Amino acid sequence: MKRMSRVLTLAVVLTLAIGMTFSMGAPEAQAQETWSIALEEIEGSVQDAWAQEFKRRVEEETDGEVEVTVYPYGTIGTGMGDLAEAAQTGIVEFSMTSPSVVSGIVPEARLFSLHYLWPDDQEIVADVLATSEAVHGPMADAFNESNLELLSLFPEGWQVWTANEEIRTPEDMDGFQIRVMPDPVLSEQYRNYGADPVQMDYDEVYSGLQLGMIDGQVNPVFAIEEMNFYEQQDYMIWGYTVPYIGGVSAGQSFWEGLSEERREMVRDIAEDLNEYIYEVQSDYNEERMDIILENEPDINIIELEEDEIAQFRELAQDAYEVYFDDVGEVGEEMLEILQQDIEDRLE
Structure with missing residues (x-):
């Protein structure tokens, strides 16, 4: 209503x-x-x-x-x-x-x-x-x-985590309140990592970070810069989870x-x-990453290593079943097509 x-x-x-x-x-x-x-x-x-x-x-x-x-x-x-x-x-x-x-x-x-x-x-x-x-x-x-x-x-670019503490493993995400889009699959993935996903309108994220209502958020670099989220965070972390589509x-x-x-x-x-x-x-x-580094030269940049990514990748798999449960066989069909299309282009 x-x-x-x-x-x-x-x-x-x-x-x-x-x-x-x-x-x-x-x-x-x-x-x-x-x-x-x-x-x-x-x-x-x-x-x-x-x-x-x-x-x-x-x-x-x-x-x-x-x-x-x-x-x-x-x-x-x-x-x-x-x-x-x-x-x-x-x-x-x-x-x-x-x-x-x-x-x-x-x-x-x-x-x-x-x-x-x-x-x-x-x-x-x-x-x-x-x-x-x-x-x-x-x-x-x-x-x-x-x-x-x-x-x-x-x-629109890789989704990047911002936080005030270093995140390299799922243990580092334990209890981490991260703002996410209103998507149950997305929320399930972050819960699997140990985080506490929070849904919040885009225009409320900056104040949410400023007031401590959330610990971090996830967005492409250009959005982190243009919305000034980086001003309230000490770390930018590339987990290479998913690009923003x-x-x-x-x-x-x-x-x-x-x-x-x-x-x-x-x-x-x-x-x-x-x-x-x-x-x-x-x-x-x-270009926006250059602006962030110019304005906040002390911000910490982390790109997860493959062995660190592997820990998150393993935990992410449970959310695939949640997706299949939500949408049925068509979900499995679309995923199979996408995976085959990706594989064909990697060959």
């Missing part, structure tokens, strides 16, 4: 904003059609880069007949699942629907929260996400069942109302953006 109320409020606010826009401009200066896309991240983020390039290409390819408005994080809801619901209900045409964020709506998406599934080579991760039948078959079907048209999944979907009603030509245009643009956004996230994570 609380979330539905929040979505309805957002609908009213956006309707008023759109009405003001049209009343303030001359009719001939307006685009014939306006699409909007809502982000899980702030301006200057990886998702913002995707959305801005999407906007540029759509407007260019339609000769200005379509105008795209980008709503950064906080503009349309802050709760997990708000943006997906905004697309489902037609408040926006597109929204970022990263698997961990929409796991409560699309349980099958929890597949991408499983630790130690992916290889070190992030180019392989990007290629598999862009081409795997697991993504474009059963996963896309699962999104469709929730009134979402899955357009793209892409890596971003995603974008269209609302199903909007999608079905598009002409076949427009749908093909959007799909082609989304496909073309896979290579673009891979380069962007790579550059952003490298």
